[in-house]
Amino acid sequence: MTQRAMIIDDSRAMRSILRRILGGLDFETSEAGHGQEALDLLEVATAEGRLPDLCLIDWNMPVMDGYTFITEVRKRPEWRNVTLMMVTTESEQGQIVKALAAGAHEYVIKPFTPDAIVEKLELLGLTGTGISA
Amino acid sequence: MSTAPEMTDVHAIVEQVWSSFLGDEEPLLPAYDAEVAFPADDAWSAAVSIHGGWTGTVTIELSKTLAFSLTRLMMAMEDSEPLDDAEVADAVGELVNMIGGNIKSLMPGPSALTLPVVAAGRAAHSSDLREVSRFDACWQGEPVRVSVHSPS
Numbered sequence: 566m567t568q569r570a571m572i573i574d575d576s577r578a579m580r581s582i583l584r585r586i587l588g589g590l591d592f593e594t595s596e597a598g599h600g601q602e603a604l605d606l607l608e609v610a611t612a613e614g615r616l617p618d619l620c621l622i623d624w625n626m627p628v629m630d631g632y633t634f635i636t637e638v639r640k641r642p643e644w645r646n647v648t649l650m651m652v653t654t655e656s657e658q659g660q661i662v663k664a665l666a667a668g669a670h671e672y673v674i675k676p677f678t679p680d681a682i683v684e685k686l687e688l689l690g691l692t693g694t695g696i697s698a
Numbered sequence: 699m700s701t702a703p704e705m706t707d708v709h710a711i712v713e714q715v716w717s718s719f720l721g722d723e724e725p726l727l728p729a730y731d732a733e734v735a736f737p738a739d740d741a742w743s744a745a746v747s748i749h750g751g752w753t754g755t756v757t758i759e760l761s762k763t764l765a766f767s768l769t770r771l772m773m774a775m776e777d778s779e780p781l782d783d784a785e786v787a788d789a790v791g792e793l794v795n796m797i798g799g800n801i802k803s804l805m806p807g808p809s810a811l812t813l814p815v816v817a818a819g820r821a822a823h824s825s826d827l828r829e830v831s832r833f834d835a836c837w838q839g840e841p842v843r844v845s846v847h848s849p850s
Binding site: 575576577578579581582585625626627653654655656657659660674675676677678 | 714715718719769772773774785788789791792795796798799800802803807808809811812813
């Protein structure tokens with residue numbers, strides 16, 4: 566079964582890069598430009614029974630940042646199975662710990678290589694098709 | 699820890715960003731001649747500021763040709779596809795965001811990074827800032843400059 570991923574980043578260029586990486590893994594992708602838009606999309610996906618398996622989340626975004634998004638997602642029991650991966654330039658140890666404590670499962674620092682994303686997804690058991698290699 | 703990022707660190711960060719997102723088939727060549735010419739009317743620039751344990755501004759300046767090339771590469775667009783200023787601003791802004799974020803990690807923290815500010819044209823800095831580091835380079839024959847400014 567095809568897995569779904571939501572890319573949450575205010576940069577269209579970064580969303581395009583991540584979309585190509587995930588598309589190569591056969592993920593079905595959706596996109597949001599900030600945390601609030603992503604929450605709105607999650608509400609719609611919940612109603613439609615099409616929650617993403619994975620969210621890739623930037624930290625610094627207008628309207629709602631990635632950290633706030635994670636804390637909001639973790640307040641909702643029905644979203645507990647959504648895997649949250651930060652993909653951000655924020656690389657201070659304190660911020661990494663803060664994001665993981667808030668509920669992020671993984672943390673990738675930009676710049677990254679496609680292989681780094683694939684490696685993290687494999688650690689999380691996410692392969693796009695839902696079939697482990 | 700130093701109160702200004704070393705030029706070699708800035709160089710390493712810019713190279714890492716470049717090779718990660720623009721490929722390493724065409725290397726980013728350091729331009730040791732500091733007088734790399736930027737056409738005044740044909741440049742793009744973007745900046746992010748860092749506030750907290752260390753305060754400063756990280757700026758990227760590049761030629762319009764280079765700004766358009768890297769935007770097409772980052773967005774996987776064909777040369778024939780039309781490109782608008784918003785797309786160029788987005789790509790150039792994301793580059794300075796990644797470079798600035800990694801420079802922030804080298805400096806005393808904790809600190810916060812602003813969202814990028816992008817302009818069609820050269821960057822201008824207020825008189826209370828002084829340049830503390832600069833990396834000049836060339837890519838595809840076009841100039842790119844990354845500079846770091848902090849309060850004097």
